[in-house]
Structures are given as C-alpha cells and as structure tokens.
Amino acid sequence: MLSKIAPRSAIRAARPASLFSRALATEATQNDDLITIDLPESSFETYNLDAPELSFQTNKSTLLQMYKDMIIIRRMEMASDALYKAKKIRGFCHLSVGQEAIAVGIENAINTNDSVITSYRCHGFTYMRGASVKAVLAELMGRRSGVSYGKGGSMHMYAKGFYGGNGIVGAQIPLGAGLAFAHKYKNEPNVSFTLYGDGAANQGQVFEAFNMAKLWNLPAVFCCENNKYGMGTAAARSSAMTDYYKRGQYIPGLKVNGMDALAVYQASKYAKDWILSGNGPIVLEYETYRYGGHSMSDPGTTYRTREEIQHMRSRNDPISGLKQHLLEQNIATEEEIKSWDKAARKYVDEQCAEAEASPAPEAKMDILFEDVYVPGSEVPTLRGRLSDDTWDFNKKGFLHDVRVE
Amino acid sequence: MFSVRAFSRASTGVVRFQNVNVRLFHASVLRAAATKFGMPAMSPTMDKGGVVEWKFKEGEAYSSGDVLLEVETDKAQIDVEAQDDGILAKILLPNGSKDIPVGRTIAYLAEPEDDISKLEFPKEEATEAPKKQEPKKQEPKKPETAPKKASKPISAEAGIFNKANPSQTLFPSVSTLLESNGISKEDALEKIEATGPNGRLLKGDVLFYLGKISKESAGAIATYFKAHEKLDLSNIQGAPIKAESSDSATEAKSSSDAAVPAKPSIPEPKVIKQSFDLSSIVELREASLGKVKPFTIYEFVSEAVKKSQTYALQRHPVKSDFYDDLFEDIISIPSRVDRFKVNFKINQPESKVTPSVGQPSIFDLLTEVKSAPSTESHETPTVEVELVINEQVADAEEKAKLFMKKFDEFVNVT
Numbered sequence: 011m012l013s014k015i016a017p018r019s020a021i022r023a024a025r026p027a028s029l030f031s032r033a034l035a036t037e038a039t040q041n042d043d044l045i046t047i048d049l050p051e052s053s054f055e056t057y058n059l060d061a062p063e064l065s066f067q068t069n070k071s072t073l074l075q076m077y078k079d080m081i082i083i084r085r086m087e088m089a090s091d092a093l094y095k096a097k098k099i100r101g102f103c104h105l106s107v108g109q110e111a112i113a114v115g116i117e118n119a120i121n122t123n124d125s126v127i128t129s130y131r132c133h134g135f136t137y138m139r140g141a142s143v144k145a146v147l148a149e150l151m152g153r154r155s156g157v158s159y160g161k162g163g164s165m166h167m168y169a170k171g172f173y174g175g176n177g178i179v180g181a182q183i184p185l186g187a188g189l190a191f192a193h194k195y196k197n198e199p200n201v202s203f204t205l206y207g208d209g210a211a212n213q214g215q216v217f218e219a220f221n222m223a224k225l226w227n228l229p230a231v232f233c234c235e236n237n238k239y240g241m242g243t244a245a246a247r248s249s250a251m252t253d254y255y256k257r258g259q260y261i262p263g264l265k266v267n268g269m270d271a272l273a274v275y276q277a278s279k280y281a282k283d284w285i286l287s288g289n290g291p292i293v294l295e296y297e298t299y300r301y302g303g304h305s306m307s308d309p310g311t312t313y314r315t316r317e318e319i320q321h322m323r324s325r326n327d328p329i330s331g332l333k334q335h336l337l338e339q340n341i342a343t344e345e346e347i348k349s350w351d352k353a354a355r356k357y358v359d360e361q362c363a364e365a366e367a368s369p370a371p372e373a374k375m376d377i378l379f380e381d382v383y384v385p386g387s388e389v390p391t392l393r394g395r396l397s398d399d400t401w402d403f404n405k406k407g408f409l410h411d412v413r414v415e
Numbered sequence: 416m417f418s419v420r421a422f423s424r425a426s427t428g429v430v431r432f433q434n435v436n437v438r439l440f441h442a443s444v445l446r447a448a449a450t451k452f453g454m455p456a457m458s459p460t461m462d463k464g465g466v467v468e469w470k471f472k473e474g475e476a477y478s479s480g481d482v483l484l485e486v487e488t489d490k491a492q493i494d495v496e497a498q499d500d501g502i503l504a505k506i507l508l509p510n511g512s513k514d515i516p517v518g519r520t521i522a523y524l525a526e527p528e529d530d531i532s533k534l535e536f537p538k539e540e541a542t543e544a545p546k547k548q549e550p551k552k553q554e555p556k557k558p559e560t561a562p563k564k565a566s567k568p569i570s571a572e573a574g575i576f577n578k579a580n581p582s583q584t585l586f587p588s589v590s591t592l593l594e595s596n597g598i599s600k601e602d603a604l605e606k607i608e609a610t611g612p613n614g615r616l617l618k619g620d621v622l623f624y625l626g627k628i629s630k631e632s633a634g635a636i637a638t639y640f641k642a643h644e645k646l647d648l649s650n651i652q653g654a655p656i657k658a659e660s661s662d663s664a665t666e667a668k669s670s671s672d673a674a675v676p677a678k679p680s681i682p683e684p685k686v687i688k689q690s691f692d693l694s695s696i697v698e699l700r701e702a703s704l705g706k707v708k709p710f711t712i713y714e715f716v717s718e719a720v721k722k723s724q725t726y727a728l729q730r731h732p733v734k735s736d737f738y739d740d741l742f743e744d745i746i747s748i749p750s751r752v753d754r755f756k757v758n759f760k761i762n763q764p765e766s767k768v769t770p771s772v773g774q775p776s777i778f779d780l781l782t783e784v785k786s787a788p789s790t791e792s793h794e795t796p797t798v799e800v801e802l803v804i805n806e807q808v809a810d811a812e813e814k815a816k817l818f819m820k821k822f823d824e825f826v827n828v829t
Contacts, residue, residue, distance in 0.1 A: 088498050088499070091498065094456075095455035095456050095457070096453065096455075096456065096517070096518055097456050097459070097517060097518075100459060101459075107498070191737070194735065194736065194737060195733070195735050195737045195738070196733055196735065197733055197734050197735040226737070301480065301498075306459075307458065307459070309493055309494070311494065316480075316482070316494075319480060320480050320481075323479065323480045386806070386807040387807055396643070397647070397650055397651070410650050
C-alpha cells in the first residue's frame, strides 16, 4: 500500500535526474502521458497583464503526484492539530488546512534552484521543498530529528531552496526581494516566490520591496495568499482595497483561484516564464480559504459563520476538486483514490509515531550554540551579554568557568 | 479545526496502525476497530474540561467540519469540530460530565463505512498514559537542586545578610507574607535579616525566616549581585595577533589544562589531484636556449604554480547587470584567505624522482641541475599537482578548479 504513496523525500532524492528524464520522456510518450486541462474562465483575473492560457497540457503523473502531496499535507496538518490538542505540541502553530493547493501548485511549477520564502504558515511548503513528514512533526514536538533540530518549532522550518517560515508578519517580503536579487546578481535563470497573507499585505515593507523589485527588475514573484481573514478580521474590514493583485500599482498582477491546484500550477508557471523573459516582478493573488482558525488559539468562528466554512469545504475544497479532475479524465478510479487516502493516513500516522518516539535534544549548553555558525566557519568565541556568557567554540563550553552547577 | 480522528489515532498509536494494515490487505475482515476519542485540550492552559453537549447521537454519522460536541473549559465553552468523516460509535461520558482530564477517552469513533454492530472496542489503557507522563517530567529537576545546594556555599555571608533598614516601605509581596503569618511590621524589621540593597527586606528573607527556604536560596540573588556589582575586567585577554596563532593558543591552553576536551576531529580534507605532461615545456626550454635566461623544469613549474595561484585568487566577475566591485568587496571572501595548499611532484624519467613539496631543499636543486642534460631522453617528464582544499571557505573548490585550468594553460604551451 505504502509504495503507492511514495514519501516526498524519496521522490526528492531522485528528482534532479527524474525531472530531466521526465522532460525527455514527454516527447516520446506524448499521447500516453499527456492530458489536456481546461480551466474555467473564472480561474484568473488580470491587472496590466495578458491572462495565462486556460487550456494547457500536463502529465498524468504530475496530476497524481499533486493529489498525493495534497492529501499528505492535509493529513500532516490534521495530525499537528491532534498533537496540539493532546498537548504534545506547544507554543505557536498555524495550520494550512484548506490552503494545500498553493504549496503543491507552486512546487510543481518551479524547480529546486528556485527559491521560496513564506510566513509562519509553513508546514506544507517545508514538506513540498523536501523535508519529510517525520521531520516536520518532530520539529513541532521539539525533537532532535526535526528540520531545525527541534529548536525552531512551527514558524522556523527550512529546506534546500526554502528560506523558511518567518515569525514576523511581512518581514519575509523584503527577504524574498533579496533572494530575487541574488538570482539576478548571479545571472541564474531562477526566480524567487515570496508568499504573504492578506493581513501582511498592508505592511509598509511590502511596498518598499515592490519598489526595489520593480526598480531593478528583479525576478521576484510576490504571492499574496488571500485566505479572506487576517488574525480575527475579515479582509474587507482591514484593507482599503481588497484586490491584492492590483496592489503593485506599477507591477502587473494576476488573481488566481487558490482553491484549484491546477490553476495555481498554471499561474505559477506562467509567472516564472513571464519573469524569465525579462519582464520584471509580478504580483499574484491566490484566493484561498482556511478551514481552521488563524492559529491554534483561534476557534475561527467568531468573525465568520460556521455555514460559510462548511460551504467552502463542500464546494471549493482543493482536494475534492482535483479528485474530480482525476475521475473525469479517467486517470484514477474511485477505489484507487480511496486506497491512496488510506495509505496517506497510514503513512502520516507512522511518521507521526516515529517523530514522537524520537528523542528531544539533550540538555547540553553545546546544543544551544551549535547552529549559530556553519560548523567550521565559527569565530573562536561568541560574545555574550556578560563576559561570563562568552562561549568558546573550541572548548565547547563557556570561556570562563564561573558557573556552579 | 479539531481532527477527531487524527487525535484519537495519535493517542492510540500502534494498535490502530496494525488494524489499518489488516483491513487494507484483507477486505473480508469484518470486525473493524473503533478509535478512541480523547478529551481535547482546547487551549494550551487547559488541563481539565467538561462535556456540555454531544451534538450527535450514538450511531450517527458526521462529516468533516461538523460540530461533534461542546466542551467546557475554565474560560469558555468551545465547539469541537470533526475534521474527518466518521461515525460516533459510542459515548462514554454523557452530557454534563465535568473535570475530565485532557486525553481521557470520552467516546469511540468509527470510520464511515464501518458496521457499528460489529465494532471492536479497544481496551481502556490510554486513560492512564497522560497521567504517567506528568511525574516523568518532574523527575529530572530533582537531582539538579540537590548538588546545587551542596556545591554552592555562600562565601561572603557576612556582607549579604544585613540588618533591615527600619525606615523602609515594605514590598507588597513582603507585607502580604507578613500579614498572612501574623508578624507585625516592627517585629519583622527587628528580627528578620535583609538581603536587599540598603537593608531592604525581600520576600526570600521572610521565607527564610519562616523556615520555608534554605539560607543559600535566600542569599543567592544577593551573592550574585555582589559578585557582579563591580565590573571585573581581570579576565579580558588580548586577541591573538595572527589568525594562525589561534591554533598554538588552543594547544597551549590544552596543555595547561588537561580537562579541556580535545578539539573536534576535522574531517579528511578534500584533495584534487591532476598530473600534467611536461613535454611541451622541455621543447620550449630547448627552443628558448640562448634567447632568455636559462631555467630548470622545477623553476618553471614553481613559477607557474605561483602565477596560477594569483590568477585563481583574483576576482572573476560574473556576467550580471548588477555586478559592482564595491558590492563584491562586501559579499566576497578576501583573496588573502587560504583556499588550498599546493603540493607538486615532478617525475623525471632519467634522473631519480625528485619529490619537492613546497620549498625545495638544496638537494632538490642539485639533482635538478644534474638531471638537466639528461632530459633529452625520449620519455617525457610529468608533474603531479595536488591541491588540499580548505573546505571551510565556500569558494575554495571553485578557486582550485580555476588554478588547475590556468596551470594547464601554462604547462601546455604549443
């Protein structure tokens, strides 16, 4: 059963080669593998931009992988929710149940050399950029096997080409512009995807980043994940203009149905191509919905009705939407999909149990300082507030032994 | 919001996984197992809660997003949503149950297609699990406090416990404590020794007076402040003058203090090796006889090494709209940083092998001179270049490759 849902990390390991061979294979097995997708007209809205093609071709295997990734992310988020309520995860925790299509759609449209940076709602992106479910859940539980060795928690997860969850609202946007600058400086054919919420879109630093990105024509995709509610407030109550894709003013924009993984995929791919043909930055708005509260301390029903949530769940769910595609195009049968769902649940449960069984970091001072510098590039001593707090990297202890244990 | 199913699974652990396994491979197995649904913690501070009302009856099916029950905490009543489809198989704790510890099983759930009449209920074990965890967490704290007391005697006790200043306003914490223990203010100022600044009574002083904490604890803060009230600059050391001498400094330190742990073992350094044919140099040497100052192969190779090294460490601008020397100065590693060490060995066919690592000895030079006429043999000399890369520098390997490229250009002049 498990082989049907291959863990992402395993796919990742083989990715550079497989990606290449897949591109070649497309030519050879065109009629077998390729299918045509027709997106509804309402998928895109544009601002100073030509809309992407509504009809495009893609591989069956891409579609299947997208579906499997989405159900794994959802299961992972549900497991996080349960662990939080069993008090095994403490502190901050922001879940993306309902918003899975964005992480999955973007990842399939870009390659490993592109960079992604996002806000604190980062579990799905971390998984899609190559971290295992176990590593994400272990990080949440503060285990040594976590992506940040159990020291980062929910908001501080990283992977190769993924510059993390960022705890400060909106602070990742200038950083994303910086990542784009690095791509341009090194003359690489890559772009940076910077994600932020509709709440963060009103931050001043967003517009500073927009200005510099346009001024220097940086390969930056600014992606607003508009889930319609900030922390406790509806977008319309906090924003003078809720057309976030028009917020770039001098930067063209594209509004995308963020509840459809295929629309997200097509838009992200379009954005990347558009930038790489030298057009400068672009603003995307993925219109999506989160089923849960803003964070674990928000019941999520004080500023919206339960009927609204149920309506979105039953009508617009990204997973059900893609499932419908798979069934309509005869790519998979109902039974197959059911078996994947079960396998995904089993896989996440197993990873969860493994994560829970793995040990917490040892209570050693050494562990506290180990990630300040890349090993080997440390300064001899790291100054603390007091001379007593000065840490010696060679000695792996405080420079002056004044502490009495 | 609250994933009922995932929660119960997370708490029941392995038992459940095996069951899924069985059902996936043998569809004919009829008896499905119910999953436990534990009392959820609806806020990080919630330890206990009550069931206000179950919104579903036993045997009813629910879908994701439905409110399963209303839970009461010390602060509010909160709806618990199901995130997965399922059937409420059995309710263990009815409406109105109070003070249920978080994690205790309050109901059994089943999957949508399960037949409830044939459901297998797991044995009640999980209830005890969360309770067991609590004492476990407290255990490591205990041994910590014991040695602390033993090993930290208050050295300058005399200066720490002073007579209380009679004209002070008591802290609220102090006056409350005195009040609740029936001590008058006058009595307190008379009898209790103060550790605060200028004879101020602290809460710890009263607690010590009441015999609730040890003298060490009462004096700990004052001792710490006393130790740090004067800026102690005695332990400031001059920085080592050269970066290289930091090694010798640590060595000296470790020899003086045997307890210092050994330096972390450095992984094997990466080495790039390449061998070059020197026949074109031999030809070049013959052709240039009389035109330029005569040179030996060794001289040529060491000069080529030097020149290639200079070339490699030079800045090589990337082709970019933004390339700027000033900016590059900020972001790049300075050229003086050691990227790699060069070792080379010239193999000459006629004469004996002349190993020369770095600086040549006088014997190298002598053999070189002697072997000079013998280079007219048919076999050609070669040079083996070995670069030991300093992997701590990010661009070391890139620079080493540039070195090899340039060196190749030097020795293959045609």
